Amino acid sequence: MIWHIAKRELSNNLNSLRFALATVLLLGLMLTNAVVHLREHPERVKRYRENVSNHQNHIAAHASNGLYDLAQEGPGNLYKKPSDLRFCAEGGEAFMSDRAQAGYHRWSTGTLKSFWILAYPSATPNRDNVRPEVTKVDWGFIIGYVLSLVALLFTFDSISGERERGTLRLTLSNPIPRHTVLIGKFLGAFISVSIPFILAVLVNLLVISTSSGVHLDAEAWGRLGIIFFVAVLYTGLFLALGMLVSARVQRSAVSLVILLLVWVVFVVFMPSTLASIAGRSTSSGPTYDFSERSWKLHEELSSDYYSSHYKEPEGSTKRIEIDGAYVTKDAEQQERLHAERLNRRIAEVHRARTITRISPVTIVQNLIESFAGTGFERHLQFLENVQTYAREFRTFIVDTDSADPESLHIFGVRTGMSQEPVNPEAVPKFEDTLNLSRDFNTAATELLLLTLFVLVLLSGAYLAFVRVEV
C-alpha cells in the first residue's frame, strides 16, 4: 500500500513544473561546479607538486652543507596537499594558509644565526582583492541551500494541498492507516527530489571523471558515496519539516510562507549571526601586540646573553655552550609564542563552530567538508602532521649529531655540531596525508545530530498528521 501511495505521489510530481525547474536548476549548478573544478584543480595540483619538490631540494641543498646548516635552516616551507574532492566543499580553504613555515628566520649576528622555528603564516586573500565576494558554488552550497529549498517546495502542499482539494478525505476513507499514507507520501516526495539531484550528481561526476587532469581513486569514490548519503539524509530532514508544517496548517500558501521563513532563519541567517556572536566577542590579540611581545622576549634573552657571553674567553667550550644555549632558547621561545597564537585562534574558531551547529546547514557543510578533506578540521589535521614532522626532523638532527663521536653536541653553533656531511636521502621529508578514519571520528557527532533532527521531525510530522482533523 505504501508503494501505491508513493507511486501516485511520484507520478504527480514528475509531470509538474517544479520538477522540471528543480532539474534544470540542479543540473546547471552541478555543471558549473564541475567545469570550474576542472579549470582550477590541475593548476592547484601542479603548484603543490612544485612546492613539494622545492621542499625536497631545499633539504638536499642544506644537507650537503653539513649538519649545522640543515639544523639552522630547517626543512623549509611545508605545504598542504590539495584535496581531489575540493569541488564538494570549498570549506573556506582560501582563508587558511596552505603552508606552514618551518624555517622562519629572525636575526643573525656576526657569528650566530637564529635557528628555524615553526611559524604559521595567515592567509588574507581578500586584503587587496577588490572583486565582489560571492559564495563558491560547491556541493556544500548546492546541497545546503538549493536542495533544501527544493525539498521544501516539493512538500509544502503534500498534505495541506490534498486537504484543500478534498482528495485527502477520499484517500483516508479507504482502510489505510494514516502512518502508511504519511510514509508513502514521504517516500514519494523523497524519490521525486532525489531524481533531479542524482541526475545532476551523475552529470557532475561524469564530467569530472572523464577529464584527464583530475584523478579520483577508490578512496575518493568511497568518500563521495558518504557525501551522497549525507545529502540524502539532509534532504530527508527538510522533507520531514515540510510535511510537519503541511500537516498542521490548513492552507498550503500559509504552509509555504512558514516554511520559507523558517528556512531563511535557520539556513541563511543562523550560521553567520551565531558565528559573529560567538567568535568576535573575544579577540586573539592585536598583530602589533604579537610582534612587540616577540621582540621583547628576544631583547630580554639577548641582554642576558651579552652580559655572560663576553666573560668567557674566545674559542672556549664554555663560550660555545653559552652561544648554543642562546640560540636554542630563542628558537624555543619564539616557536612557543607562535604556537600559542595559533592555538588561541583555533580555540576561537572551535567555539564559533560549536555554536553554529544549531543550524542544520552548518552541520551538513561541516560533514561534507570533513569527508571531502577540506575546511577547518582538515587544516587542523595538516597542522598536526606538520608538528609531528617537525619533531621527527629535530630528532633526526639530534640522532645524527650523537652518532658522530667528534662532535661537541652543542646545538646552535657551527663549531659545536657534527662536521660530517649528511646524506640527503636520510633526512626525513614531509608528506601531508589524509586519514579517513579520523574524519569519521570528528564527523560522527554531526552525523548523529543530523539523524536525530530527521527522526524528531519525522515523528513530529507523524503526530501532527495522526491528530489532525481532515
Add this chain to the structure above:
Amino acid sequence: MLTLIRRELLDNLMTFRFAAAVFIMLLLVVSNTVVLIKDYERRLADYNTAVKTHHQQLQEKKTYSAGRLHVDRPPNPLSIFNIGMDKQLGNQVEVYFGFVPTLWDAKMHGSDNPIMNIFSSIDIAFIFKVVLSLLALIFAYDTLAGEREQGTLRLVLTHPVRRGHILFAKYMSAMVCLLVPLLMSVLLAVILLTTSTSISLSTDDFLRMAGFILTTIVYLSVFYLIGMLISALTRRTGTALMLSMFVWGFWVLIYPNMILASILPQPTVEARASSTFNQIEQLWEEFEREQEQYLKNDAVPGEDPGFGIGWVGGSMNRLNKDAATLQYYYKKGFNITEIDERSEPQMPHIQNYYQFLVPLTIDIADRTWRIRKPALEKIYVRPALIDRILLKVSPIGMYDTATQAWVGTDLLGIQDFFSAARQYRKTVIDFFYDKNAFASRQWIAADKGAADWSTLPQFSFQRSGIRINATRALPDIFLLLMTNIVLFIIIFLIFIKTEV
C-alpha cells in the same frame, strides 16, 4: 480609487503573512544590528590603538630618515548597513617619501583572527536583499491569480473601474504593507545606532541612511512587481507561489554565485603585471645609476655611500618589491646616536649627498606612480568592474552596489582614503622641505639634537560628502527605477489583455 486601496490594504494587513513579515524582520534586523555594532566598536577600538601606537612610534624616532609614518583608515559607522569592502581591504598604509601609497600596499591593523573569515559575515543590506525580496514575492503571488481563483476579480471589474486603477491600487497597498516592517526595523536599527556611545552620526550620515532606505524601497518594488508579473501570468495561486520561489532562488541565491564562477579566468596577475614591472625596475635602475654618478663626481674620492664615517646606531636599507602589486621601492634610514670624532669633517659631504638623493627618490617614486596607477587599474579594478556589471543583471547586484555607494563602503569610498594618504605624503614632503630636513644632520643622526616632529601636520580623513555618495549611487538607482517601470508596463499590458 481610494476605496480600492483601502480594500486591498485591509485585506493585506489582517493576514498571517503580514504578522510573520513584521516579526521576522524585527528579529533579524535587531539581533544582527546588535552584533554589528559590537563588531564596529571593536574595529574602532583597534583603530584608536593603532593610531596611538603609530603616533608613539613616530615620536620615538630621533632622526627624520628613520621616521615611520603610518596612516590608519577609521572604520565606517555606516558599514553596519552595508559592510562592503570596509572590513576586507587594508586599513593601514605607510606614508613614505620614496613611494606613493595605494590600496595594494595597505596592511591590516587590528586583532582579526584570519581563520574566522571562513564564516560569512552579514549586514543589514544582506537581510533586506534576502528577506525583503522573499516577503515581496510572498505578498505578490496571489494579487491577481488569487482574485481570479476566487472569482472576485470578475466582480470588481463589473463596476466601472479602470483596470489600470485596480493594478495601481493593488501595487500601492502592498507597498505600504511592506514598508511597515521595513521602516520599523530600520527605525529600530537607527535607534540602536544612536544609543551606542561609540558611534557619532552627522547630518550627512542621516541623509545617507535616507538614501539607503530609498534605494531599499525601490528594490523592494522590483521584487513586488516580479511577483505580480508571475501572478498575472499564471492561472492558479499554487503555481504562482512556486514559480515565484524558483525565480527568487535563481536571482538571489544562484545567479550571483554562478555567474562569477562561470566567467572565464584571466591570465594570472603576474603575467599581466610583468611588462609594467620591468618598466618600473628600469626606472629604479636609472635611479641607481644617477646615484653612482653623483658619488663618482662629488668632491670625495671613492664611491662609498657611507663616506667612510664611523658611527654607532641603527640603520635600515631594504628593497621592497612585489611583482604582483607592482611595488618597488627602497627603504633607507639611519638612526645614528654617536659619530666618531675623526669622521666629523665628512659630515657636510654626507648631508649634501642626501640633499641630492632624497629629492631624486621622490621624483622616481612619482614617476613610478605614473606608470603604476594605470596598470593597477587595469589589473585589479577593471576585472572587478566587469564582475559588478555582470552581477547587475540581478536586482540584487544593483541594490548592493547602490547601497555600498550610499554608505561609502564601495571601492571608490575606500580609495578616497588612499587619495587622502597620497595627499598627506605630499604634505609630509613639504614639511621636510620646509625644515630643510634632507640636508640637515637630523636626517641621519641624532647626536646633536633630535628630529622635531611636533610641527608635522596630522593626518585626517573625511569621508566623501553626501553629494558624491549620491552621484555614485545614482546610476544603480536609475537602473532599479527603469526595471520598475518596464515591469509595470509589462504587467499592465498583460492584465489589460487577459480574459477574466
